[in-house]
Amino acid sequence: MLKIIVLIKQVPDIERVRFDVETGRIDRSSAPAEINPFDLNALEAAVQIKEKVGGFITALSMGPMQALSSLRDAMARGADDAILLEDRRFAGADTLATSNTLAAAIRKIGPYDIILCGEKTVDGDTGQVGAEVAQLLEIPHVYYVSRIVNVSGNSITVVSETEDASYVLETGFPVLVSVTRDVNKPRLPTLKSKMKAMKSEVKIWHAEDLSGFLDLDKAGYAGSPTWVHKVVVQREKTRQVRIYRQVEDGIQELMRLLESKGLI
Amino acid sequence: MEGLAEQLEEIVGREAVVSGKDKIESYLSDETCFPVRPSAVSDCILVKPANSTEVSRILRLANEKRIPVYPRGGGTGLVGGAVPTRSGIIVSLERMNRIEVDGENLMAVAEAGATLGELLKAAEEAGLSFPPHPGDEGAQIGGLVACNAGGARAVKHGVMRSFVKGLEVVLPTGEIVTFGGRLLKDNMGYSLMHLIIGSEGTLGIITRVVLRLNPKAPYSFTLLLPFNSRHDALNTVPRILRSGVTPLALEYVEKELMELSAEHLGEKWVFEGKVFLIAILAGEENVVYSEAEKLSQLCVENNGLEPSVAERRDEQESILRIRSNIYTALKRDSMDILDTTVPPSAIGKLADAIDTIAEKYGAHIPVYGHAADGNVHSHIMKKDAEKYELIKREIYETTIGLGGTISGEHGVGKIRVKELYRFTHPKKIELMKGVKRLFDPNNILNPSTVLEV
Numbered sequence: 115m116l117k118i119i120v121l122i123k124q125v126p127d128i129e130r131v132r133f134d135v136e137t138g139r140i141d142r143s144s145a146p147a148e149i150n151p152f153d154l155n156a157l158e159a160a161v162q163i164k165e166k167v168g169g170f171i172t173a174l175s176m177g178p179m180q181a182l183s184s185l186r187d188a189m190a191r192g193a194d195d196a197i198l199l200e201d202r203r204f205a206g207a208d209t210l211a212t213s214n215t216l217a218a219a220i221r222k223i224g225p226y227d228i229i230l231c232g233e234k235t236v237d238g239d240t241g242q243v244g245a246e247v248a249q250l251l252e253i254p255h256v257y258y259v260s261r262i263v264n265v266s267g268n269s270i271t272v273v274s275e276t277e278d279a280s281y282v283l284e285t286g287f288p289v290l291v292s293v294t295r296d297v298n299k300p301r302l303p304t305l306k307s308k309m310k311a312m313k314s315e316v317k318i319w320h321a322e323d324l325s326g327f328l329d330l331d332k333a334g335y336a337g338s339p340t341w342v343h344k345v346v347v348q349r350e351k352t353r354q355v356r357i358y359r360q361v362e363d364g365i366q367e368l369m370r371l372l373e374s375k376g377l378i
Numbered sequence: 379m380e381g382l383a384e385q386l387e388e389i390v391g392r393e394a395v396v397s398g399k400d401k402i403e404s405y406l407s408d409e410t411c412f413p414v415r416p417s418a419v420s421d422c423i424l425v426k427p428a429n430s431t432e433v434s435r436i437l438r439l440a441n442e443k444r445i446p447v448y449p450r451g452g453g454t455g456l457v458g459g460a461v462p463t464r465s466g467i468i469v470s471l472e473r474m475n476r477i478e479v480d481g482e483n484l485m486a487v488a489e490a491g492a493t494l495g496e497l498l499k500a501a502e503e504a505g506l507s508f509p510p511h512p513g514d515e516g517a518q519i520g521g522l523v524a525c526n527a528g529g530a531r532a533v534k535h536g537v538m539r540s541f542v543k544g545l546e547v548v549l550p551t552g553e554i555v556t557f558g559g560r561l562l563k564d565n566m567g568y569s570l571m572h573l574i575i576g577s578e579g580t581l582g583i584i585t586r587v588v589l590r591l592n593p594k595a596p597y598s599f600t601l602l603l604p605f606n607s608r609h610d611a612l613n614t615v616p617r618i619l620r621s622g623v624t625p626l627a628l629e630y631v632e633k634e635l636m637e638l639s640a641e642h643l644g645e646k647w648v649f650e651g652k653v654f655l656i657a658i659l660a661g662e663e664n665v666v667y668s669e670a671e672k673l674s675q676l677c678v679e680n681n682g683l684e685p686s687v688a689e690r691r692d693e694q695e696s697i698l699r700i701r702s703n704i705y706t707a708l709k710r711d712s713m714d715i716l717d718t719t720v721p722p723s724a725i726g727k728l729a730d731a732i733d734t735i736a737e738k739y740g741a742h743i744p745v746y747g748h749a750a751d752g753n754v755h756s757h758i759m760k761k762d763a764e765k766y767e768l769i770k771r772e773i774y775e776t777t778i779g780l781g782g783t784i785s786g787e788h789g790v791g792k793i794r795v796k797e798l799y800r801f802t803h804p805k806k807i808e809l810m811k812g813v814k815r816l817f818d819p820n821n822i823l824n825p826s827t828v829l830e831v
Contacts (some may be wrong), residue, residue, distance in 0.1 A: 127690075129692075146691070151692065187689075299648050301648055301649075302649075304685065304686050305686065306685075308689075309667070
């Protein structure tokens with residue numbers, strides 16, 4: 115039975131959320147919070163692996179108490195256990211401090227075979243946490259996995275996409291696998307599992323619970339070497355699309371525009 | 379038509395008058411399946427008035443000169459209603475697109491050319507909602523009212539008619555009249571407003587509409603109820619309705635069509651089960667959950683499989699997108715799309731009868747629909763073109779036999795006039811013609827639509 119850990123982040127529904135253009139801040143109250151869409155693929159991959167070779171899935175997240183709803187959703191979608199890392203001292207973390215905290219929790223969880231995560235989150239968009247966690251745990255990682263070709267009790271074969279090639283890679287355990295949205299189509303939870311998950315217990319670990327595993331100087335705001343200098347929110351621009359029924363007119367206008375910009 | 383363009387330019391300004399086939403081409407057709415779409419006459423002048431006074435002057439002029447006038451909204455109709463079939467004037471309401479939300483009275487006042495998408499957005503921004511969703515969000519309010527559009531979300535709150543509280547209409551003789559208002563009760567004489575709603579642009583041009591809005595539901599939820607048999611699924615529908623749970627929408631779909639539509643969209647349909655009921659529930663979270671449990675129980679009692687639930691916006695939208703695009707996925711190969719409607723309890727019989735008809739003619743007739751409304755969409759495919767008339771006639775006769783109607787949503791337009799006559803008592807046709815003559819003595823407004831006068 116494989117021990118699988120899935121990293122989950124709660125994010126705002128990014129298509130609904132409003133940004134304050136002046137301050138560059140996200141107005142979190144403007145949109146519902148939910149599991150990062152890429153993490154749903156990671157969770158579905160975990161469930162498919164479990165269905166194939168058997169396993170126990172732990173969903174792990176760091177965030178405020180509101181993130182409990184996302185962990186319950188993860189349980190409705192097939193996680194057997196869920197842990198929320200919640201503490202004031204974890205807050206304000208950059209990717210490194212987040213990775214330190216997650217890696218500490220994973221060490222505390224104990225032996226594991228596969229850690230799965232989404233390739234990035236839709237709010238931060240860095241795609242760094244998975245690889246950093248693997249590095250801190252000193253285990254190999256495979257990124258941009260678009261397909262899981264095969265999995266057995268002691269190895270996994272995946273397709274990893276890079277800009278210029280697709281690699282078929284086989285690795286033993288433990289390993290961290292970061293998946294893209296192509297890896298699967300996440301199923302919906304059943305109503306029954308959803309109702310059950312609403313009553314399920316999610317473990318909450320505070321800083322004290324990680325003592326011996328986490329150096330608090332490396333967590334939260336205090337442990338974050340990244341300083342955000344300024345956030346610029348791009349204003350939406352409307353593209354000036356023009357359709358010319360007479361091809362000649364279109365070409366002439368195009369020539370005029372290119373000339374006016376000194377491009378030809 | 380001599381000198382007409384100049385006279386129209388005087389009314390609406392030079393920029394708002396367009397002629398020439400290539401320039402007005404996109405105004406000559408609608409979404410009617412190509413094989414049955416009426417052929418358009420391109421010798422038309424397109425005008426885009428900016429207000430009801432201009433619409434009134436256009437109609438006075440047309441009435442005086444006895445020139446046909448074709449009102450045009452978003453062009454999303456499915457029965458050729460907006461297609462100009464004689465040389466005349468196309469009146470597009472697109473420039474009249476203002477929307478005002480009256481939060482105190484929970485109403486929106488929309489000009490006819492505002493789109494459904496714009497209305498939904500305006501309501502949302504005001505913290506309110508407009509529950510019906512008759513499909514294409516590019517449809518314009520005037521057209522939606524003129525065609526009494528329906529769609530999926532009619533189960534709980536009804537079709538367009540249920541939301542229209544007031545109208546401003548320009549009559550074919552040029553008078554600008556208003557009906558109703560920001561009123562929930564109005565019994566001042568005959569309800570001519572309800573005569574205009576669904577008149578398909580034949581009695582007047584709707585220029586402004588007062589629509590009722592609802593408070594926004596705090597929570598919504600799409601429940602997927604899978605079954606292995608059509609009978610089990612459709613038998614569950616009346617039980618759901620009797621249970622006291624009234625979903626916003628209750629749709630019936632079959633697996634192969636959902637797979638086809640998903641593929642057409644580049645998505646995947648991954649659910650077990652041969653047929654599905656899709657229920658949209660909205661309200662307070664705890665209420666929605668207990669309603670979902672009730673539906674789930676009914677599903678299981680009727681041999682259904684384990685229901686799934688979409689709570690996230692992206693997952694709900696994906697299911698509804700795949701459902702709505704059954705139509706687009708099939709359309710290219712479709713000869714005609716029927717919208718027959720029967721009493722809700724007879725929907726299973728109608729669906730089975732359509733299967734029997736398909737078998738009899740060796741045809742393929744995909745079926746889906748708005749289950750709780752008894753509204754079945756069946757596509758007669760191009761490959762069965764030779765038997766089209768026979769198949770259509772049998773489906774219509776079966777529907778009428780079950781106490782139904784040949785059109786629950788799309789209307790009569792220009793392609794179902796013959797059938798309207800066939801299945802309607804002659805006295806009713808005579809009354810309809812009388813009404814048409816009263817409003818439009820010279821038969822200038824959208825002629826050959828609904829009736830031949």
